[in-house]
Amino acid sequence: MTRTIIFYGVALAALVLVLKFIEYRFIVRDLSIEFYLGAVALFFTVLGVWAGRKLTRKKIVTVGPAFVLNEVELQRLGISKREHEVLGLMAEGLSNQEIADHLFVSLNTVKTHTSNLFLKLEVSRRTQAVQRAKQLRLIP
Amino acid sequence: MTRTIIFYGVALAALVLVLKFIEYRFIVRDLSIEFYLGAVALFFTVLGVWAGRKLTRKKIVTVGPAFVLNEVELQRLGISKREHEVLGLMAEGLSNQEIADHLFVSLNTVKTHTSNLFLKLEVSRRTQAVQRAKQLRLIP
DNA sequence: CGATAAATCACCCGTTCGGGTGAAGGTTTT
């Protein structure tokens, strides 16, 4: 962004120089003021479009992939820390057994957590749970 | 977009009119050509930024959340049309039985499709398949 | 300190999933 601004400034300065240059030489007398203005208008329109795109693109990019956990929703649904952890691993495509190994707990424990999650998320399948969790921004 | 262009044209015409108006009146003689050009440059820069944003926002919006199917990858993995369809429904969190009902085929058929999908996507669970498909932009 | 919530584990039961094989009918390509 800084570079864009700098470039824009340089372009402006260059234009002023060019104008000054041609103004005190030969061309200026032969051309009408309208032509002059038209050229400047066109140039700055293009420059404006370009600058505008440069300046707004990055905003959009960072707004896109950024993930902020929706703790409000998390609390509203009464999802505990551990359950949220299980939810995350579930979203990675891990099986209950794999989640159990990951968390150093038994398969039954994971099953309990998943069951509770399904209740709280009001779904009946893990794929739906993942889908819903993403939609509620409980997971990236 | 069309409206933007029209508005832009109108703005241009209006500016020309204003210029013409002030040119043949009182102000023009008192102001330097540089001031004139500066004002025009500023105006058209702003106009350019605005127009650029208007014209590109839709593109960006559609480029961001909009989904373009990665047909190259789809073909590379040899995923058929029907399989891709099943993949989509799978990503919605539907069970095999539900997919079968959706497509008016038997559960076994769906199972065959999912099995082939798992082979082609090199995964072993449907959650992983969905994850991978999203990452490869085979589904939204 | 007692109540409450969280985390842990277990068992049962029925359903769903995944993996493998086979096969029939249709379309496309060669």
Place this chain on the structure above:
DNA sequence: AAAACCTTCACCCGAACGGGTGATTTATCG
């Protein structure tokens, strides 16, 4: 026409999943 591919369906079996109940041990909060 033959080969290749897609789609469809079937059956089997073991693993994973979902649903329910019950119990113990830690926090944590009032």
